[in-house]
Every structure is written in C-alpha cells, then in structure tokens.
Amino acid sequence: MYKILKKEVLAPTISLFDIEAPMVARSAQAGQFVILRTIDDGERIPLTIADFDREKGTITCVFQEVGKTTTELAKFNVGDCLKDFVGPLGEPSHIENFGRVVVVGGGVGVAPIHPIARALKEAGNEVIGIIGARSGDLLFWEDKLRDACTELRVTTDDGSYVRQGFVTDVLKEVIEEKGDVALCVAIGPLPMMRAVCNMTKDYNLKTVVSLNSIMVDGTGMCGCCRVTVGGQTKFACVDGPEFDGHQVDFAEMARRSVIYKEQEQVAMEHYRQGHQCTCGCGGGK
Amino acid sequence: MAIIPNKHPMPAQDAAVRAKNFNEVALGYDEETVVAEASRCLQCKKEPCREGCPVEVDIPAFIKLAAQRDFAGAIKKLKEKNALPAVCGRVCPQENQCEKYCTVGKKNDPVGIGRIERFCADWELANGVLPQQVAEPTGKKVAIVGSGPSGLTCAADLAKLGHQVTIFEALHVAGGVLMYGIPEFRLPKAVVQAEVQNLKKLGVNIQVNAVVGKFATVDQLMEEGGFDAAFLGTGAGLPYFMNIPGENACGVYSANEFLTRTNLMKAYKFPDADTPIRVGKRVAVLGGGNVAMDAARTALRLGAEESWIVYRRSKTELPARHEEAEHAEEEGVKFAFLTSPTKIIYDDNYWVTGMECLRYELGEPDASGRRSPVPIEGSEFVIDVDTVVVAIGQGPNPLVPRTTKGLECNKRGNIIANLETGATSKPGVYAGGDVVTGAATVILAMGAGRTAANSIHAYLSGK
Numbered sequence: 119m120y121k122i123l124k125k126e127v128l129a130p131t132i133s134l135f136d137i138e139a140p141m142v143a144r145s146a147q148a149g150q151f152v153i154l155r156t157i158d159d160g161e162r163i164p165l166t167i168a169d170f171d172r173e174k175g176t177i178t179c180v181f182q183e184v185g186k187t188t189t190e191l192a193k194f195n196v197g198d199c200l201k202d203f204v205g206p207l208g209e210p211s212h213i214e215n216f217g218r219v220v221v222v223g224g225g226v227g228v229a230p231i232h233p234i235a236r237a238l239k240e241a242g243n244e245v246i247g248i249i250g251a252r253s254g255d256l257l258f259w260e261d262k263l264r265d266a267c268t269e270l271r272v273t274t275d276d277g278s279y280v281r282q283g284f285v286t287d288v289l290k291e292v293i294e295e296k297g298d299v300a301l302c303v304a305i306g307p308l309p310m311m312r313a314v315c316n317m318t319k320d321y322n323l324k325t326v327v328s329l330n331s332i333m334v335d336g337t338g339m340c341g342c343c344r345v346t347v348g349g350q351t352k353f354a355c356v357d358g359p360e361f362d363g364h365q366v367d368f369a370e371m372a373r374r375s376v377i378y379k380e381q382e383q384v385a386m387e388h389y390r391q392g393h394q395c396t397c398g399c400g401g402g403k
Numbered sequence: 404m405a406i407i408p409n410k411h412p413m414p415a416q417d418a419a420v421r422a423k424n425f426n427e428v429a430l431g432y433d434e435e436t437v438v439a440e441a442s443r444c445l446q447c448k449k450e451p452c453r454e455g456c457p458v459e460v461d462i463p464a465f466i467k468l469a470a471q472r473d474f475a476g477a478i479k480k481l482k483e484k485n486a487l488p489a490v491c492g493r494v495c496p497q498e499n500q501c502e503k504y505c506t507v508g509k510k511n512d513p514v515g516i517g518r519i520e521r522f523c524a525d526w527e528l529a530n531g532v533l534p535q536q537v538a539e540p541t542g543k544k545v546a547i548v549g550s551g552p553s554g555l556t557c558a559a560d561l562a563k564l565g566h567q568v569t570i571f572e573a574l575h576v577a578g579g580v581l582m583y584g585i586p587e588f589r590l591p592k593a594v595v596q597a598e599v600q601n602l603k604k605l606g607v608n609i610q611v612n613a614v615v616g617k618f619a620t621v622d623q624l625m626e627e628g629g630f631d632a633a634f635l636g637t638g639a640g641l642p643y644f645m646n647i648p649g650e651n652a653c654g655v656y657s658a659n660e661f662l663t664r665t666n667l668m669k670a671y672k673f674p675d676a677d678t679p680i681r682v683g684k685r686v687a688v689l690g691g692g693n694v695a696m697d698a699a700r701t702a703l704r705l706g707a708e709e710s711w712i713v714y715r716r717s718k719t720e721l722p723a724r725h726e727e728a729e730h731a732e733e734e735g736v737k738f739a740f741l742t743s744p745t746k747i748i749y750d751d752n753y754w755v756t757g758m759e760c761l762r763y764e765l766g767e768p769d770a771s772g773r774r775s776p777v778p779i780e781g782s783e784f785v786i787d788v789d790t791v792v793v794a795i796g797q798g799p800n801p802l803v804p805r806t807t808k809g810l811e812c813n814k815r816g817n818i819i820a821n822l823e824t825g826a827t828s829k830p831g832v833y834a835g836g837d838v839v840t841g842a843a844t845v846i847l848a849m850g851a852g853r854t855a856a857n858s859i860h861a862y863l864s865g866k
Contacts, residue, residue, distance in 0.1 A: 141618045155575060159669060161677035162575075187677060202575040204612035334668070334678075337573050337614055338800055339640035340660035344651055351644065351651060356802070370651060373753035377653045381679035388674035 119199035120154075123176055128258035129251075131183040132226055133192050134168070140175030142205045148233035149211030149328065149360055152177060153336040155202035156190050163187050164333045166230035166305070166359070167206060177205070180229035180258075186385040207336045208359045211326075215242040216300035220292055221267065222285050222314055223249045224306025228259050230328060231305045235266040238303075244268045246296070248288045254279025286313050293321050301326065304363065308372055315363035327363035329354045331371060332378070346370050408511040411440045413518055422703045422734035425587045425671050429493070434472070437522040441470035443507060444514045451504040452516060457850030458556070460484045462501060462516055469519050478527040481520060482535065486559035486602065487552065487849065489528060489594045490581055492521025495846045496724050528597045537605055538565035543863045546571060546630040548615045548803060551579020552845045553836030554636035555602060556852030557859075562605040564860050569630075571613040574667065579638055581845070583667040584659070586697050588704070592666070616802035621810075621832065631866060632831045632859045635818060636852060639797040639837035645689065649747030650793070654683065654755035658690070658698045658794035665701050683789030684708045687758060689744065690794035691716065692842075696727040698792045699736045707790070710736050715743035715763050715776040739786070741765070741776065747791060757787045799838045807832070817841060825855030833859055 124136035142152060151166045169178035183189045194200070211234045219238050223231035228249045239245045247267030251257040252275045264270045272280045273288050285306070293299055302325040304314040311327040318325040331343040331354045338356035345354050346367035352358065414430040415421070421428050432440065444466045452462045461480055468477035481488045497503075497517040505513035527533065543566045547554045550572040558568045576582050581595045603609065615621060615637075624630050642657035644650050661680070664670040668678035686702040688695050691714035702710040712731070714721065717740045721728055732738070744758040762782035765774040799816045811819045811828035818827055818834040825833040835851025837843055 141613065145618055159672070159676040161668065161679075202612050204573070204575070204614060206617055207614065334660060334663055335574065337640075337802065339642065340663055341642050341644065341657040342660045346651060351646075370753070374651070374653060377681065378679045381673065381681070385674045385677060385679065 119201070120203035121199050122194055122196055123174075125194070125196050128180065129256045131192075132180065132256065132258060133183075134178060134180045134229075135194070136171075136174075136176045136178050137200065137203060138175060139177050139203050139205075142177050142203065143170045143172050143175045146170040146177060146206040147210035148213065148237045149230075150206035150208045151336070151359060152179065152203060152205035153207060153333065154179075154191075154200050154204075156187060156194070157201050160190075160201060161187055162202070162334060162336070164207075164330070164336055164355075166328060166330075167233065168229035169233055177203075178229075180226060182226040185382050186389045189386070190389065204336070208355060209357070211237065211303070211360055213237045213241050218244045218246070218296060218299050219301045219303065220246045220248065220289060220299055222289055222302065222304040222306070223247070223263070224285050224304070224310040225251055225256065227304075227306030227310070227328075228257070228263065231303065232259060232262055232266055234303055234305075235263065239266060239268065246292055246299075247271070248273070248285050248292065250274065250283075250285040250288070252276065284313070285310065286317050289314060290317060293318075293323065299323055303327075308368065308375060311363060312368040312372075315366070315368070319364055325363040326360050327366060328359045329361060329366065329371065330359070331374065345374075406507070406511060407439070407443050410443075410512040410515045410518075411436050413515075418730075418733040418735075421588065422700075425704055427591050428588050428730060431525060432518055432522045437519055438470055438472060440515050441466045441519050444470065445506055447506045449506075451506060452501045452514075455500040455502070455504040457500070457846050458484050458853050460501075460520075465523065466514065466516070466519055469523055474523055474526040474530075475533060477523045479533060481523055485849070486556050487598050488520050489524035489598055490552070490590060491846055491849070492517050492519075492524055493590050493594075494585060496844060498725070500846065525594075528594070532601055532604065535563065535605060537563055540567065541565040541863065543567065543631045543866070544569070544629055545859060545863075546621075546624045546628065546633040547636065548621065548633065549573075549579060549636040549638055549836075549838075550577035550599075550609060551636055551638045551836060551848060552581065553638075553848035553852035553855075554579070554634065555599070556849040557634045557636060557835070557856045558607045559602050559605060560853055560856035561859060562602070562607045564856075566860070566863065567608075568606070569608040569610060571615050571624075572609065572611045573614040575611050576667070577609050577611060580640075583663045584694065584697070586662065586666055586701055588700070589697070614802065616806040621803065621807045625831065631863055632833065634825070634852070634855050634859065635803055635827070635832065635834040635838060636836045636848070637800055637803050637838045638848075639842040640800045641798040641816075642793070643796045643798060644793055645744065645795060647744060647746050649749055649755075652747055652749040652755050653753050654681065654749075654789055655747060655791045655793065658688070658694045658792050659797065661698050661792045662694070662701065665705065671705060680705060681790070682707050683755075685711070685788045686790040686792065687711045687713050687744075687786060687788040688792045688794055689713050690796070691721045691723060692794065692796070693723045693727050694797075695794035696723045696731045696736075698794050700731050700734055702790070702792065703734055703736065711739055711786070711788070712736060713739045713742050713744065713758075713760070713786070715741065716773065717741055717765060720773050743776070743778070744791075745783070748785065755789055755791055757785050758791065759783055759785050797842050799841075803838075815841070822851075823854070824858040825851060826858060831862065
C-alpha cells in the first residue's frame with residue numbers, strides 16, 4: 119500500500135500529495151510519470167512526477183479534478199493509502215547544458231515543469247520560466263518555480279494576477295527580447311502545447327512537449343497511448359512522454375483524447391449518485 | 404470391462420446464453436462423471452501420455468487416484484509437477500499434448516486428462532489447500548521477472564527447493580496473460596488468483612507494481628538487491644499493428660488493449676468498475692489465433708451486434724485451437740476468410756466507419772509449410788465496421804532487454820536462451836517462455852520455467 123504522507127490543496131480543484139513509494143523514488147527522474155489506482159476496480163491513471171525525495175522515499179504528484187478518479191483521489195487524506203502506485207515510467211527528460219532555455223507550464227502543467235526546470239538549471243542552463251493559468255486563484259508554485267528558474271514570468275488568461283495574456287504571448291516576448299534561445303519545454307493542456315509549438319515553429323525554436331495521451335498499463339503492452347510523431351506511430355508511455363513538439367500530430371491526439379468522453383461523464387454521474395458524503399460534491403442525494 | 408468409446412461430455416453454458424455473459428463457458432465435471440472418465444484410463448505401463456506433457460505430470464498415477472475418489476491424493480500427485488493445475492486443466496491444448504498420445508485415443512476418444520486435472524484442482528480450491536513440502540532454506544535469493552505462467556512455475560519449483568524467491572510484476576496483480584489476456588469466460592480470474600495464493604504459501608514473495616528496467620535494472624537487482632540468480636519471464640506483450648493507414652483512428656484497438664481493459668480492468672462491469680471500453684455495433688477482429696477468438700467472443704459479450712474474424716488465410720490454416728474457433732462460431736462470431744484490410748476508413752471526427760479490404764487466394768507453401776496468401780488484384784471492397792481489434796500477434800517487450808547489459812537478443816527482440824537449460828548470455832541470468840520463443844502456449848512457458856528452475860538450482864548449488 120502506498121501511504122499519503124502530505125496533502126496540500128494548491129488551488130480550487132488542484133491538489134498535491136506526497137506519496138510513500140520508496141521503490142519509485144529511488145530512481146525517479148524529471149520527465150517521468152507514475153500510474154496509480156485509487157481502489158479495487160478503480161482505473162489506472164497516469165500522473166507526471168512533480169517532485170521526488172529519495173531519502174524520504176516519496177513522490178510528489180499534483181493533479182486537477184477533472185473526472186471520477188481524480189475527484190475521488192482529492193478526497194483522500196494524509197494517512198490514507200492508494201491501492202496501486204507504479205513507476206517511474208517513461209523516458210526521463212533529456213538534460214544537458216544547452217545555454218539559454220525556456221520552460222513553459224500551463225495550468226496543472228506548472229507541476230511537472232518544475233523538476234525539469236530545476237534539472238536544467240543544475241546542468242548550467244539559464245532557465246527562463248513562464249507559468250500561466252486561467253486566473254490568479256488557479257496559479258500555484260510561483261515561489262518554487264522562481265527558485266528552480268533563473269528568471270520567472272507569470273501570466274493569467276483573465277488578467278486577475280500580474281498580467282493578462284496566454285503563455286504564448288509571454289513566450290513570444292521572451293524570444294523577441296532574448297534572441298538566442300536553444301530549447302523550449304512546454305507542458306500543459308493539449309491546446310496550450312499545440313499553440314506553443316505553432317508559435318515556436320516560426321522561430322525554428324526546438325520545442326519539447328510532454329504528451330498526456332490516454333494510458334492503461336503504461337509499460338508498452340497495449341498501444342492505447344499511441345501518437346503519430348514525424349509520421350511514425352510511437353507509444354507515449356515508453357517512447358515518450360516527451361517528444362519534439364514540431365513533429366507531433368496534435369490534431370490526431372486531440373481526437374484520441376476524447377474517445378471516452380461519454381463514458382467519463384457516465385462514470386462521474388455514477389460516482390456522484392453512489393457517493394455518500396457531506397463534502398459538498400453533490401453526492402449522497 | 405467394456406471400453407467406453409467416448410469422452411464424457413463436459414457440461415457447458417448454452418451458446419446463446421453464454422454469448423451474453425462473462426461466466427465460465429465450460430462448467431466442469433461432477434464427482435460421478437470424473438470417476439467414470441478416470442476409469443477409462445488403461446493405466447498402461449508405457450505411459451505415452453506423459454511424453455506429451457511439457458511439465459511431465461505423472462498422469463496415470465493421478466488419474467488412478469481420481470478413479471478411486473482419492474482427490475486429495477490426486478491433486479498432491481499433480482502438484483508434484485504442476486504448480487497451476489486449475490489453469491492447465493482449462494487452457495492447455497490437450498489435443499496436441501498429453502491426450503494426443505493417449506493409448507485409448509488410438510481407436511476411441513482419448514481419456515479427458517485435462518478435464519480430470521481441472522476437477523482435482525477445483526476440488527482442492529473448494530475443500531482447502533493441502534500443505535506442500537518445502538526444503539530447508541538454502542540462503543540463496545532468486546529474482547523472477549514477470550509473474551506469467553513461466554515465472555510462476557519457476558518460482559514454485561525454486562521455493563520448494565528452499566531458495567528465497569521474489570517475483571517482480573509490472574502490473575497490479577500477478578498472473579500475466581492469465582489475468583489480462585485470457586478472458587474470464589475461459590479462465591475465471593478467481594481461479595488464477597487462488598493458484599497464485601497457493602504459491603505464496605510456499606514462501607514466494609510477490610511484488611506487484613514493480614517494473615524491472617524502470618525502478619531497478621536486472622543488474623541492480625543482482626548487485627544491490629543481493630539476488631544470486633534471475634529468471635526473465637517477461638512474455639510477449641508488445642502488440643503488433645498492421646501499419647496500414649487509419650490504424651490510429653478512434654475505435655481501433657490492439658487485442659492487448661481490448662482484452663486488458665476487459666479482463667484485467669473489468670471494463671465489462673463499467674461503471675461499477677471505472678475503466679471504460681467502447682464497442683460498436685459491428686466489430687472486426689484481424690487475425691486467426693486464440694487471441695483473435697478471445698477478442699471476437701469478448702466483443703459479443705460487450706454488446707456488439709456482429710463480431711467478425713477477418714483472416715487472410717482459409718479456415719484450415721486458422722492457428723487458433725479448433726475448439727476455440729468452434730466455440731466462437733457457436734456463439735455467433737462470423738468469419739471472413741482470405742480477406743485482409745489495406746486501410747481503415749474514418750469519419751470527420753476520426754471514428755472508424757469501415758475497412759477497405761482485398762481478397763486473397765492461397766499460393767505455394769511458405770517456409771512454415773503453410774500456403775501463403777496472395778492478394779487478388781482489383782478485388783478491393785469495403786466492410787462497414789465501427790470497431791477494429793488488431794490481433795495479428797505480439798513481440799517481446801523491450802524494457803528488460805534494453806536495460807540489461809550483456810543480454811543477447813535475436814533480431815526480433817527475443818532473448819537468446821539455451822532451450823535445454825534456459826541459460827542466457829549473462830551468467831546467473833536465465834530466461835524462458837514467450838520472451839524466448841515468441842508467443843506460444845501457457846504450458847510451454849511453464850515447461851520453460853521448470854527447465855530454468857532446474858538449471859538455477861544446479862547453478863546455485865555449485866556457487
């Protein structure tokens with residue numbers, strides 16, 4: 119069993135857990151992910167590793183409540199145990215001294231960008247961080263990112279905090295202002311990563327994205343997570359999750375990401391109806 | 404005493420009923436029937452049936468005990484050689500193994516060895532498991548990578564010999580293909596788990612959620628984990644696709660994904676189980692092996708109105724067990740022989756709407772002795788389907804080979820191991836089952852696990 123040692127609500131619908139998983143923590147690296155299962159008969163969901171502590175043997179996961187499993191997960195508390203927790207999965211981020219790099223985190227993608235920014239900085243890069251959210255109350259880890267980056271710029275879609283604009287607007291400014299940027303790493307919702315790639319293509323700026331396709335096992339045995347990269351089929355769980363964003367078929371990814379949309383709503387509704395509690399989630403009626 | 408010419412029939416769920424549920428199809432013998440069937444055995448001195456069993460079960464001896472209603476004795480005899488009798492009694496292709504060599508079978512039906520084995524194993528599971536003898540601890544540690552049939556067998560044998568055995572399994576339950584691949588209606592998952600529990604009673608430690616090659620490499624297990632030897636039984640879990648246009652469209656599954664969602668994740672219980680699956684009205688399963696039959700039968704149970712096997716050769720070349728193809732047909736699975744798709748057609752939302760196919764004819768026999776299919780030019784036609792399951796085979800998962808220094812593989816990615824000993828190119832590391840031979844049968848993998856266990860024991864004894 120995998121015990122929750124720390125819980126923090128970072129923003130409305132966004133939570134952080136430190137989970138006791140020494141086997142995962144001993145070899146976890148930036149860019150990798152885990153798969154967890156909350157309960158018996160639960161589904162397996164992938165979450166990107168947001169941090170790790172080898173001495174304590176913990177993995178930090180940050181997630182947003184978007185459906186049944188994540189809503190249920192958010193109700194877990196310190197001392198509770200997850201049924202299953204497996205990793206580290208996927209290939210680690212490629213880290214070296216590139217020179218000047220930009221890391222972009224959108225929404226809940228601010229969490230997985232953190233260990234990558236830190237590793238890039240430790241490798242001697244000048245790391246310019248850009249983080250953004252829909253509004254100020256959904257933004258988290260500003261301080262943590264400030265430490266992990268050489269310089270951090272913050273934006274909100276609605277202008278409720280710091281400034282108004284998408285991360286792509288800020289990225290454009292950084293590129294124009296700084297000139298030579300060797301690499302961009304962008305993690306966030308699919309439309310955001312797609313927009314970043316469309317923009318950096320014009321500047322011929324190599325851009326790495328972390329693809330969040332639907333997964334089951336996460337070990338390369340089913341192909342559920344397959345994506346087309348440079349015209350070739352790749353399995354995001356073992357070949358990725360990071361790929362050259364300019365080679366990714368985002369249109370295909372977007373369509374594959376909603377395969378189970380109807381079932382996801384059914385599962386959420388089923389959960390609400392069967393769920394007896396006073397947490398205000400609408401269950402127990 | 405007159406010979407009874409026919410096997411006692413196995414009661415089964417009616418085809419029309421079972422095609423709509425996930426309960427086991429074959430219902431098993433009752434006590435009177437098993438005694439009657441066991442009494443058909445001639446107890447011949449030559450014991451030809453034993454030659455056909457890859458794990459060398461003492462077949463006449465256990466059948467004799469069953470005929471005398473000593474089921475405790477029978478299961479004890481079985482388990483001297485076979486750690487998974489409830490599984491083998493159900494899924495072994497006995498017609499090509501033990502029963503193929505049965506003396507009674509020369510003129511009449513062979514003795515139903517598999518059915519008797521199944522009864523004895525189920526009897527034990529229902530009546531409480533008998534303790535098994537384990538040798539004095541040797542102090543040696545063995546790591547088993549993968550908990551499929553080869554790993555489980557290897558682990559059981561080594562544990563009985565007194566070695567300290569740890570199985571590392573990537574998924575959240577042990578059993579490998581027995582859990583994720585073979586459907587509930589052929590092999591109930593509770594039966595598999597009961598046999599896995601029996602292994603734990605031998606002292607085998609099972610670590611699930613442990614992906615070797617990721618949390619630790621084989622070398623790290625040996626150097627830092629203190630393991631004296633390792634057995635790699637990682638199977639053939641890498642799905643092959645056709646590499647035709649449209650294969651990434653929504654509604655196209657690998658058989659591994661389709662069966663894993665259904666069997667391991669219990670998607671047939673959705674939304675009581677959380678994992679969803681989407682099956683349309685018309686399903687095409689590409690391929691003709693047992694996996695294809697399992698997928699096509701599963702599709703019907705998930706509510707498909709039509710389930711088609713699309714196979715590029717003819718009925719005689721079907722690689723699936725005859726019995727499986729027959730069960731599929733009885734349940735209403737339809738067959739399109741000498742047919743293979745060239746592309747998958749999809750709508751504006753990227754959902755599958757059909758397959759463009761070519762018709763084939765059989766040409767000269769190929770290297771494998773099977774007549775190779777040759778496409779007929781200009782025979783293009785379209786099949787309307789909304790779900791496609793690709794079941795054309797699997798290769799070895801590269802995670803362990805890729806991360807293990809000094810482990811030689813062939814060009815298909817299979818680990819090279821001596822078939823007589825299981826030894827790989829790496830000292831102390833043994834391998835067996837599908838990762839060595841390519842996708843084969845449960846019992847062959849078990850035989851390879853047994854072989855490797857013997858070699859590992861000899862290696863550790865000399866160390």
